Amino acid sequence: xDVHLIDGTYELFRYFYAxxxxxxxxxxxxxxxxxxxxxxxxxxNRGATHVGVATDRVIESFRNExxxxxxxxxxxxxxxxxxxxxxxxxLEALGVVLWPMVDYEADDALAAAxxxxxxxxxxxxxxxxxxxxxxxxxxxxxxxxxxxxxTNTIVNEEDVVKKxxxxxxxxxxxxALVGDSADGYPGLPGWGAKSTAAVLAKFKHLxxxxxxxxxxxxxxxxxxxxxxxxxxxxHRAFLFRDxxxxxxxxxxxxxxxxLRWTGPTKRFPALAAxxxxxxxxxx
Numbered sequence: 413x414d415v416h417l418i419d420g421t422y423e424l425f426r427y428f429y430a431x432x433x434x435x436x437x438x439x440x441x442x443x444x445x446x447x448x449x450x451x452x453x454x455x456x457n458r459g460a461t462h463v464g465v466a467t468d469r470v471i472e473s474f475r476n477e478x479x480x481x482x483x484x485x486x487x488x489x490x491x492x493x494x495x496x497x498x499x500x501x502x503l504e505a506l507g508v509v510l511w512p513m514v515d516y517e518a519d520d521a522l523a524a525a526x527x528x529x530x531x532x533x534x535x536x537x538x539x540x541x542x543x544x545x546x547x548x549x550x551x552x553x554x555x556x557x558x559x560x561x562x563t564n565t566i567v568n569e570e571d572v573v574k575k576x577x578x579x580x581x582x583x584x585x586x587x588a589l590v591g592d593s594a595d596g597y598p599g600l601p602g603w604g605a606k607s608t609a610a611v612l613a614k615f616k617h618l619x620x621x622x623x624x625x626x627x628x629x630x631x632x633x634x635x636x637x638x639x640x641x642x643x644x645x646x647h648r649a650f651l652f653r654d655x656x657x658x659x660x661x662x663x664x665x666x667x668x669x670x671l672r673w674t675g676p677t678k679r680f681p682a683l684a685a686x687x688x689x690x691x692x693x694x695x
Contacts, residue, residue: 415529415671416460416559419542420467420510421518423448424499426562428492434690441491445499446687449506451561462529462671464664465503466521467496469512473520475595475655482655483596502687505679509671516662519546523658525665526550532668539566546595546658548572549583577609582616588653589618589642597652600645602638611638618642618649 427447434443456463471485485493503510511521522540529538530552539559540547547558551569558567572580589608591599610630615621622628623643625635642649665671 413462413534413668414460414536415462415464415525415538415668416455417522417525417529417538417540418452418455418463418465419518419522419540419544419547420448420465420499420503421496422542422544423451423561424467424495425492427451428489428495433491433693434687435693436686436690440498441495442498442687442690443692444492445495445502446690448499449502449684449687452503452508453506456673461673462668463673464509464511464525464671466511466513466518466525467500467503468518469496469500469514473513473517474515475517479597479651479655481596481598483594502680502683505677505683507673507676507680509665511664516659519544520659520662521664522547523550524660524662526556527660528664529668529671530556535668545576545583545592546587546656548576549580549656549658551580577605578612579616582612584653584656585612585616585618587656588649588651591652592656595655597655599652600641600649602634602641607634607638618646618653 424444428444431443431447433441434446436442452463452465471483471488476482476484500510500512511518513521522542526538526540527550529535538556540550540557541559541561543558543560548567551557551567551572554568560567569580576583576586578586586608589599589603590605591597611621611628614628614630621642623639625639628635
């Protein structure tokens, strides 16, 4: 069997900015929800059997206590934000397993579910359906992969190495050094993508990087300067790596069989009719 794990937060954002606005009879914006539900249902109609969706019930998480600049829900369009609970209700009515995250992030749920599913020998492949670079750390060979649903592209371990220059296991270290503006942490000064990839391709993890740049023996420009920066800001690099490391020890399911989709619940037809009747308000 194959397992499909979907980033519901990303999907809702994607459809909000990709499809026309649509409001139901109560004036509630539902256009993005309608798009996500149609897309997820389409996956099942095309043969997906074991599906789970993770959402961010709140944008803030435990990481905001670790780093004050970490991403928040500030600036999210109210018309988008109001659709999160509607999406969660619609997914449950559709009969899909849902992980609405509060203390953790949707990415953590996806990572935990991927790790759990990969333990099952009956699982042929695990598709993590998101383009989020954080999830690249979960890729394993050609069995646990990312699926970019917008382009129907599969990203396996070889593809991760081609893109970032490091193995999936080094992605948190990579992000710690280069930073992640989307998540709100800057990385270390001077550490760019090329120099970071060159160093981590050899040493894999922060704690393995020698303090003496002569021991690096890699073609990283300004190695001495980078080494001093890493020495001076080592504590911050480890903090950023902790931010970038997805948690796989949170409860998601006991058995992969729990992800089997058996069809919509009795509540779904009414919700589907509500979405179908929504009126477009912009083009």
